[in-house]
Amino acid sequence: MITIDNVSKWYGDFRVLTDCTTKVDTGEVVVVCGPSGSGKSTLIKCVNGLEPVQQGTIRVEETEVTARRTNLTKLRARIGMVFQHFELYPHMSVRANLCLGQEKVLGRSSDEANAKAEALIDRVGLKEHIEKFPGQLSGGQQQRVAISRALAMDPIAMLFDEPTSALDPEMINEVLDVMVELAQDGMTMMVVTHEMGFARKVADRVVFMDEGAIVEDRATEAFFGNPESARAQDFLSKILNH
Amino acid sequence: MGDFDYAVIWNNLPFLWEGLKLSLWLTFLAIIGGIVLGTGLALMRLSGFLPLSLFAATYVNLIRSVPLILVIFWFYFLVPLAIGRPIGGFYSALIAFVMFEAAYYSEIIRAGIQSVRQGQVHAGQATGLSYWQIQRYVVLPQAFRNMIPILVTQGIILFQDTSLVFVVSLRDFMTVSSIVARTEGRLVEMYVFAAIIYFIICFAGSMFVRRLQKAKTA
Numbered sequence: 001m002i003t004i005d006n007v008s009k010w011y012g013d014f015r016v017l018t019d020c021t022t023k024v025d026t027g028e029v030v031v032v033c034g035p036s037g038s039g040k041s042t043l044i045k046c047v048n049g050l051e052p053v054q055q056g057t058i059r060v061e062e063t064e065v066t067a068r069r070t071n072l073t074k075l076r077a078r079i080g081m082v083f084q085h086f087e088l089y090p091h092m093s094v095r096a097n098l099c100l101g102q103e104k105v106l107g108r109s110s111d112e113a114n115a116k117a118e119a120l121i122d123r124v125g126l127k128e129h130i131e132k133f134p135g136q137l138s139g140g141q142q143q144r145v146a147i148s149r150a151l152a153m154d155p156i157a158m159l160f161d162e163p164t165s166a167l168d169p170e171m172i173n174e175v176l177d178v179m180v181e182l183a184q185d186g187m188t189m190m191v192v193t194h195e196m197g198f199a200r201k202v203a204d205r206v207v208f209m210d211e212g213a214i215v216e217d218r219a220t221e222a223f224f225g226n227p228e229s230a231r232a233q234d235f236l237s238k239i240l241n242h
Numbered sequence: 243m244g245d246f247d248y249a250v251i252w253n254n255l256p257f258l259w260e261g262l263k264l265s266l267w268l269t270f271l272a273i274i275g276g277i278v279l280g281t282g283l284a285l286m287r288l289s290g291f292l293p294l295s296l297f298a299a300t301y302v303n304l305i306r307s308v309p310l311i312l313v314i315f316w317f318y319f320l321v322p323l324a325i326g327r328p329i330g331g332f333y334s335a336l337i338a339f340v341m342f343e344a345a346y347y348s349e350i351i352r353a354g355i356q357s358v359r360q361g362q363v364h365a366g367q368a369t370g371l372s373y374w375q376i377q378r379y380v381v382l383p384q385a386f387r388n389m390i391p392i393l394v395t396q397g398i399i400l401f402q403d404t405s406l407v408f409v410v411s412l413r414d415f416m417t418v419s420s421i422v423a424r425t426e427g428r429l430v431e432m433y434v435f436a437a438i439i440y441f442i443i444c445f446a447g448s449m450f451v452r453r454l455q456k457a458k459t460a
Contacts, residue, residue, distance in 0.1 A: 045364075048367075048368060050364050050367060050368065072367075073367075073370055073371070073372055074370065075370075076367055076368055076369070076370045077369065077370025078370070079368070080368075081364075081365075081368035083361055083364065083365060083368075085359075085361055087359075087361040087362055087364065087365035088365075089362070089365070089379075089380055089384075090384065091383045091384055091387060100369070100371075100379060101369035101370060101371065104371060104375050104379065105369060105370040105371060105375075149369070150368075150369075153369060153370065159368075
């Protein structure tokens with residue numbers, strides 16, 4: 001469904017992505033990991049065109065994201081995205097956060113949008129918080145709302161950009177649980193994360209990045225059981241052995 | 243203070259009130275117009291479309307490097323030339339204030355828009371909202387919330403600046419005060435009185451700003 005083909009990106013003279021090639025098939029869960037500054041977040045933001053690339057092509061289904069004439073607004077409406085810092089609209093209630101896109105982009109009626117919002121918020125266990133504002137919720141709760149907001153658009157795929165990195169440790173699991181459930185429901189997912197437990201549990205493949213390049217791209221078991229590159233071995237030993 | 247003649251104020255109260263009404267009304271309309279036009283200029287400046295941002299930048303820099311009193315004169319003489327008939331002091335002053343304040347407001351609003359995190363724009367984009375929808379529903383509401391104290395402060399300055407309309411023979415509060423002062427020969431009383439009224443209104447505005455800022459940090 002998502003194909004990334006030979007993508008490179010520069011910030012001025014600095015090359016942040018180098019010849020990245022990978023893909024996410026329909027129903028697949030792909031985890032992208034690697035040390036900070038390795039370009040993981042940049043890569044995932046290129047998938048829905050939040051960041052432009054200078055070289056290579058990215059396709060989502062039949063749409064070429066990197067083509068100049070592509071209507072990115074239309075494409076983005078079909079891909080859900082969850083951010084490290086939640087990015088809920090702070091001046092709107094949870095309900096309004098979930099309804100805005102449905103009404104303004106998909107043209108749903110207010111009744112329809114509200115019904116969908118209530119169902120989704122109930123599903124992540126936040127029914128009694130639907131009239132609250134984001135500032136009144138914990139980080140874990142906000143991130144669950146953010147996931148619901150993305151799901152309200154009935155996306156064909158979901159992108160997660162370090163969804164648990166800004167959370168206190170005790171709140172990580174409530175967010176991961178929602179993501180695991182989503183993966184088990186067959187959602188196509190590309191997830192930038194350091195949560196290796198999550199990767200082991202639900203990922204079909206793991207993409208390991210370092211210094212802007214994809215170093216390994218392998219089935220989950222193979223990656224954890226027998227990482228090929230020294231850099232991935234080093235990364236895994238640092239992140240797992242403590 | 244024994245020589246003070248307070249009756250002069252009392253006797254001329256209706257006349258003074260007319261002047262104050264004009265000052266307040268002009269301030270109110272200029273704030274509204276200035277913010278609307280200023281928002282447009284700020285959005286043009288930030289649009290990333292060179293002709294629009296260049297136009298907005300030129301306008302803002304030009305207006306801001308000219309004294310307000312000159313702008314008031316310009317519109318008093320220019321507008322009748324442009325539309326072929328005189329429009330009177332009030333409307334020409336109003337246009338001048340709106341055009342002038344818009345330049346200042348646009349800089350405040352531009353800073354306010356830039357204070358909204360880039361992630362908020364990304365969130366809007368990721369949902370498939372268009373550029374204008376993101377501005378309308380996501381960025382501007384947050385920007386204005388952050389800016390209200392500065393917008394009010396600018397409004398206070400604007401209120402004081404309305405005293406300049408005497409140059410186009412409008413009778414604002416300052417003008418009527420000095421008319422009374424001179425015709426009644428009570429300069430000290432009238433100018434003290436005018437200062438007190440300006441102080442009360444501006445101080446009330448400042449207190450309002452302080453309360454807003456407290457509410458924001460709470």
